[in-house]
C-alpha cells in the first residue's frame with residue numbers, strides 16, 4: 152500500500168484526492184471516491200449552511216470513508232469573507248478536510264476550520280502562495296501546475312512547482328495538474344508529493360453527473376486539444392482556465408447571449424446559461440453544448456472510457472505501485 156503523510160493525516164487508504172470539479176463534485180461522486188479509499192470532495196461555493204449540511208449528510212449516508220469540502224473564495228464570488236465564515240463554521244464540523252482555492256490564504260478562515268475540528272487545505276499556484284498557506288496554518292497544500300483542467304492558478308509546470316514548494320514548506324503537499332495515469336502519479340510521489348489530486352479523469356466516472364456529450368468530447372480529446380484561456384470569464388473575470396479549444400471556438404462563433412439552460416449547483420434550479428459563462432455541464436444542461444466550457448486538463452490523454460470511480464482509483468494506484476517498486 153502507498154502510505155504517505157497524506158494518508159496518515161487524513162485516514163484515507165490511498166494518496167488520491169478527487170478535485171472538487173465544480174458542479175460535478177456532488178455526494179454521489181464524492182462518496183464513490185471515498186469508498187474507493189481516496190478523499191472525495193464536495194464543491195460548496197455559494198451554498199448556505201442548510202444546503203451545505205444537506206449535501207454533507209447525503210454524502211455521509213453513502214460512505215464511511217473520508218471526504219472534504221471545497222470553496223472557491225475569489226473576490227468575484229465572496230467580496231467579503233463574512234458569508235463564507237458562516238458556512239465554513241458548519242462544514243468544518245462534518246467534513247474531514249475544508250479546502251480553499253483563489254485569494255491569498257487567510258489565517259482567520261484556517262483558524263475557524265481548526266476550531267471546528269477539520270483539517271485545512273489551500274490549493275495554490277505558486278511558491279509564494281504555498282508559503283503564505285503554510286504561514287496561515289494550513290495542514291495540507293495542493294500545488295497546482297499549469298497542466299491542470301478548470302481554473303488554473305499555476306503558471307509553471309507541476310514538477311517545477313513541486314521542486315520549489317517541497318523545499319519551502321513542511322506540511323504534506325498534494326500534486327495537481329495533468330495526473331491521469333499511474334506513471335504520472337508515481338512521478339509526483341517520487342518527487343516528494345504526499346499524494347495526487349485528480350480532476351479531469353473523474354469527469355468520466357460512472358457516478359459523475361457530467362453531460363454525456365461532454366464526457367464523449369473528453370474521451371476523444373488529446374492534451375494538444377486543450378488551451379489556457381480567459382474566454383469563459385462572464386461571471387468570474389481575470390481567472391485563466393484550461394478547456395478544450397473547440398469549445399472556445401464554438402462560443403466565439405455563437406451568435407446571441409444565451410447558449411442554453413443549466414442547473415445551478417447551490418440552489419439546484421435551472422437558469423439561462425450565458426455565452427462565455429463559467430459553469431460545468433451536467434446531464435440536464437440543454438442548448439448549444441459545444442459552445443459551453445469543456446474544462447479539461449492535459450490528463451485528458453488518459454481519459455479513454457466511462458468507468459467507476461473505484462476503477463479509476465484502482466488503476467492509478469496499482470500502476471503507480473508497480474512503477475515505484477520497479478525502480479527500487
Ligand SMILES: Cc1cc2nc3c(=O)[nH]c(=O)nc-3n(C[C@H](O)[C@H](O)[C@H](O)COP(=O)(O)O)c2cc1C
Pocket residue numbers: 170171172173174194221222223251252274295298299300301302327328329330348349350351352354431446447448449450451
Ligand atoms: C471541471 C473542473 C472543475 C473544477 N472546479 C474546481 C473547483 O470548484 N474548485 C477547485 O479548487 N478546483 C477546481 N478545479 C481544478 C482542480 O482542483 C484541479 O486543480 C485540476 O482538476 C487538476 O488537474 P487535472 O484536471 O488535470 O486532474 C476544477 C477542474 C475541473 C477539470
